[in-house]
Amino acid sequence: MAGMTEIDLADPGRLTVPGADRAWAVLISADRYEAERLVQHDTLELTGLETDRRPSPGDPVAVVVDGEPAYLVALGRVESGVGVERDPDDPDPDEDVTPLVVAYTRRLLDEPLPVDGLVFHDSLTPLTADRWRALADRLGPPPPRRTWLVSLDLPIEAASPAEAVRIFWSYVRELGPRELPAYVSPSGDELAMQAYVLGAEANQDPEEDD
Numbered sequence: 001m002a003g004m005t006e007i008d009l010a011d012p013g014r015l016t017v018p019g020a021d022r023a024w025a026v027l028i029s030a031d032r033y034e035a036e037r038l039v040q041h042d043t044l045e046l047t048g049l050e051t052d053r054r055p056s057p058g059d060p061v062a063v064v065v066d067g068e069p070a071y072l073v074a075l076g077r078v079e080s081g082v083g084v085e086r087d088p089d090d091p092d093p094d095e096d097v098t099p100l101v102v103a104y105t106r107r108l109l110d111e112p113l114p115v116d117g118l119v120f121h122d123s124l125t126p127l128t129a130d131r132w133r134a135l136a137d138r139l140g141p142p143p144p145r146r147t148w149l150v151s152l153d154l155p156i157e158a159a160s161p162a163e164a165v166r167i168f169w170s171y172v173r174e175l176g177p178r179e180l181p182a183y184v185s186p187s188g189d190e191l192a193m194q195a196y197v198l199g200a201e202a203n204q205d206p207e208e209d210d
Helices: 030-038 129-139 161-179
Strands: 023-028 043-046 060-065 070-079 100-107 113-115 124-127 148-151 182-186 194-197
Touching: 023 030, 023 043, 023 070, 023 129, 030 070, 030 161, 043 070, 060 129, 070 129, 113 129, 124 129, 161 194
Parallel strands: 023 060
Antiparallel strands: 023 124, 043 100, 060 070, 070 100, 070 113, 148 182, 182 194
């Protein structure tokens, strides 16, 4: 990431961040980012972080996707890894390593923000208090929540309704959000229904593809 101001990792100090002594940025791969977009997780669990410095519980964390440019995709706070179910999407699971567990406080998975001024020598780097605040301020207030209708329709051949339901869930478990289109619309406006695959809007009209 040429042209970026390098952060001095030798002495990050104890930063004046409300509610914590230090702030951090963690770098995830594009593949992990895609996995996080597919299924809603309360936490981000990571192992294989090649750094001697480890955040403490309560430390704020900015989650950044590697790339040119890099993108901010979430904010969170460090939790203890004890008793947390291991994430199958973790690219480097290791039973002998204590994972870094980040509880999401704000997600930008669908509208990531480009960031500059960050240089990662490892997958984890400390942030100054001013840098953390600058990233958090860019998000603004969280968008209002509303009710959505989400459906998944599959034609199933079966001898009974109960068998059809079992086959349906087998398909859902086997194919999942990477292959099955889910249909979503605002509650009360079903005509605005859109199909989503891989966490993004997907055209399901073959005539429009011709």
